[in-house]
Every structure is written in C-alpha cells, then in structure tokens.
Amino acid sequence: MMKVGINGYGTIGKRVADAVAAQPDMELVGVAKTRPNFEAETAVRKGYPLYAAIEERMPRFEEAGIDVAGPVEDLVEASDVVVDACPSGIGADNKSMYEEYDTPALYQGGEDADLVDVSFNARSNFSEAEGADHVRVVSCNTTGLSRLFAPLVEEYGVEKARVTLVRRGGDPGQTGRGPINDILPNPVTLPSHHGPDVNTIFPDLNIDTLGMKVPATLMHTHSVNVQLEEVPTAEEVRDLLAEESRLFLIPESYDIDGAGKLKEFAMDQGRPRGDIWENCIWAESITVEDGVAPKGQQGGGGDAAGADLYLFQAIHQESDVVPENVDAVRAVLGETDAEESMATTDEAMGMGF
Numbered sequence: 188m189m190k191v192g193i194n195g196y197g198t199i200g201k202r203v204a205d206a207v208a209a210q211p212d213m214e215l216v217g218v219a220k221t222r223p224n225f226e227a228e229t230a231v232r233k234g235y236p237l238y239a240a241i242e243e244r245m246p247r248f249e250e251a252g253i254d255v256a257g258p259v260e261d262l263v264e265a266s267d268v269v270v271d272a273c274p275s276g277i278g279a280d281n282k283s284m285y286e287e288y289d290t291p292a293l294y295q296g297g298e299d300a301d302l303v304d305v306s307f308n309a310r311s312n313f314s315e316a317e318g319a320d321h322v323r324v325v326s327c328n329t330t331g332l333s334r335l336f337a338p339l340v341e342e343y344g345v346e347k348a349r350v351t352l353v354r355r356g357g358d359p360g361q362t363g364r365g366p367i368n369d370i371l372p373n374p375v376t377l378p379s380h381h382g383p384d385v386n387t388i389f390p391d392l393n394i395d396t397l398g399m400k401v402p403a404t405l406m407h408t409h410s411v412n413v414q415l416e417e418v419p420t421a422e423e424v425r426d427l428l429a430e431e432s433r434l435f436l437i438p439e440s441y442d443i444d445g446a447g448k449l450k451e452f453a454m455d456q457g458r459p460r461g462d463i464w465e466n467c468i469w470a471e472s473i474t475v476e477d478g479v480a481p482k483g484q485q486g487g488g489g490d491a492a493g494a495d496l497y498l499f500q501a502i503h504q505e506s507d508v509v510p511e512n513v514d515a516v517r518a519v520l521g522e523t524d525a526e527e528s529m530a531t532t533d534e535a536m537g538m539g540f
C-alpha cells in the first residue's frame with residue numbers, strides 16, 4: 188500500500204483525501220490543518236487522523252474537542268508521498284520540510300512551475316513524474332486543456348490553439364471574493380498565464396489564451412479554437428473525444444444549457460459534493476471548418492491544409508484535478524503506467540456518467 192499524507196485540507200485537499208482513501212492500493216495516513224473548523228470536524232468524523240500544520244496551535248484543536256495525531260512533521264515522515272494542497276505560495280514554503288524528511292511531494296497549480304521537477308497531467312505526461320521529488324499537478328484550467336489537447340495532438344496534430352477562458356470569480360465557499368458583480372478581462376494583457384502553463388505539459392504547442400472573470404462560482408467555461416493539421420469530420424472528433432474517460436460529451440438530448448444544470452445533473456447522479464471530475468464538452472458545439480489555408484490552397488479529406496475545430500467545455504474548478512493527484516502519487520512512486528493508474532483511479536472514484 189502506498190502511504191499518502193495530505194497537507195492542507197481545504198477545497199482541493201479534502202477531495203484528494205477522499206479519493207486517496209477510496210483507492211485499493213493506497214492508505215491515507217492523515218491530513219494536516221492549521222486550525223479547527225467544520226472541515227477539521229468532518230475529517231475526524233470520517234476517521235482521518237488529523238495533524239496540526241502549526242505545532243503551537245495544537246491546544247486550539249484540543250480546546251475545540253478535536254483529537255490531534257501530532258504535528259505535520261510526523262505526517263510527512265510517515266508518508267511515502269505528501270500531497271500539498273495549501274493555498275498558493277505556501278507549498279513553496281513547505282518544500283524544505285518535505286526535503287528534510289526525504290518525502291516526495293505533489294504541489295498544486297497555484298505554485299510556480301519552477302518550484303518543481305515536473306508539471307503533471309496524467310493523460311499527457313505521466314511517465315515524466317517517475318522518481319521525481321517535487322511534482323506540480325497543474326491548475327484546473329490547465330488540466331482541462333491538457334486532457335483535451337492530448338488526443339488532438341496525437342490523432343491530428345495541432346498547428347495552433349486559441350482559447351478564451353471565462354473563469355468563475357471564486358469558489359462557492361470563498362465569501363472573501365464576493366459579492367462580485369463585474370465582467371473583467373483578467374489579466375487584461377495577453378496572453379493570460381494559462382497558455383504558458385499548458386506549455387509546461389506540451390512544450391511545443393503553439394497556444395494563445397485570453398482570460399476573463401465573471402460573477403459566478405459554479406465552473407469555468409472555455410471557448411476553444413484549435414487549428415488542426417488534418418481535416419477530420421466533426422463526427423470523427425466527437426468519437427475521438429468520447430473515447431477519453433475524463434472527457435464527458437454532454438448529449439444534446441440532456442438539455443444542459445450551462446454550468447447550473449451540469450452541477451444539478453452531478454448532484455442528481457449522486458456525485459460527492461456535486462463534483463464533476465471530467466471536462467464537460469457540449470457535443471453539439473464540436474464543429475470543424477475546413478479551409479484554414481489561404482483560398483486556392485485548400486484541400487479536403489485529410490490533407491495538410493488543416494481545419495479549424497471549435498467547441499465549448501466547462502471545467503469544475505474544485506474537482507477536476509483530484510484524479511490527477513491520485514495518479515501523480517502512482518507516477519512518482521513508479522508503481523504502474525498511465526493507462527493502468529487512470530483506470531484504477533477512475534474505477535475507485537466512479538468516473539464517467
């Protein structure tokens with residue numbers, strides 16, 4: 188059994204903890220928190236050993252009636268891999284602690300790419316993380332884009348990608364970010380950080396990204412244009428994407444018009460916390476326009492002239508990185524390959540609608 192500790196038990200950490208606990212080949216050693224709150228209470232009720240991220244604060248947990256298993260250092264020492272799910276920048280502060288105990292660490296997308304040996308997406312570059320000491324599971328948006336680009340790059344080749352990311356202003360629990368009532372070009376300069384972040388997974392991909400923020404908490408939505416080197420039909424692209432376990436093609440017949448109904452659907456399906464681990468791609472939005480090449484040089488049916496692919500996808504920011512963290516544990520420990528790890532993770536979590 189692979190022993191996994193989680194340092195930082197908030198939006199991402201609590202979900203990764205549940206996913207790790209569900210794996211047949213992993214043991215959740217415990218989770219670390221800075222202070223007692225409803226999430227600490229939930230961890231205890233689930234039977235997860237709770238460690239204090241800041242040792243001097245251990246009495247605060249005891250005052251709140253919460254048993255603490257020890258300081259976070261004990262958790263790090265007892266784990267084969269630690270998943271750091273602390274707020275952006277804190278992971279970098281924690282790096283020396285993981286090094287001190289010689290425990291490989293996974294960080295989240297809020298950390299800088301240059302903190303780590305490798306940035307990770309299971310479908311795209313699983314094997315690059317084998318034996319690495321410091322791995323960054325890329326952000327929710329970069330995860331969503333990488334999962335989409337992987338089959339397109341492999342099957343058709345990508346000349347250029349252009350993506351506008353319409354991002355939620357905050358997570359549902361982030362009251363400090365709202366109320367928000369605005370539509371922000373964010374950042375106002377181009378490209379947004381997302382394109383360069385995708386290049387940490389696909390170094391050669393030619394990609395431009397534009398970011399916006401809107402007053403919503405449910406999900407992000409991407410408007411995607413990919414210039415393909417070949418000319419598939421829209422039906423062929425749909426079939427290709429439908430084969431991917433972490434891409435959900437929303438059937439037209441479901442009458443799901445946005446993130447609200449997607450979340451409602453996930454809750455109706457009994458998903459924990461209403462989570463949607465898959466990219467949600469509107470099947471009828473998948474459109475292929477032949478004729479990227481200048482007029483007179485266009486070809487049809489699979490020659491090098493290329494085609495423009497368009498689609499919309501929604502990304503559940505709180506949960507799409509969760510299965511990726513689970514796979515990154517196996518990748519770092521060199522336990523298995525991408526296909527087997529993803530299949531195990533998907534089966535244990537209940538991936539797919």
Ligand code: NAD
Nearest residue numbers: 195196197198199240272273274275295296297327504505
């Ligand atoms: P969060 O604020 O919900 O959770 C972070 C948790 O870490 C909190 O419980 C906080 O109390 C705790 N914490 C703070 N300092 C700590 C310390 N020194 N030691 C241990 N715990 C500490 O944040 P989050 O949304 O879960 O984000 C965590 C990371 O995941 C960030 O890098 C973020 O960029 C990334 N991420 C977030 C989302 C998202 O939409 N929420 C999506 C993908 C990736």
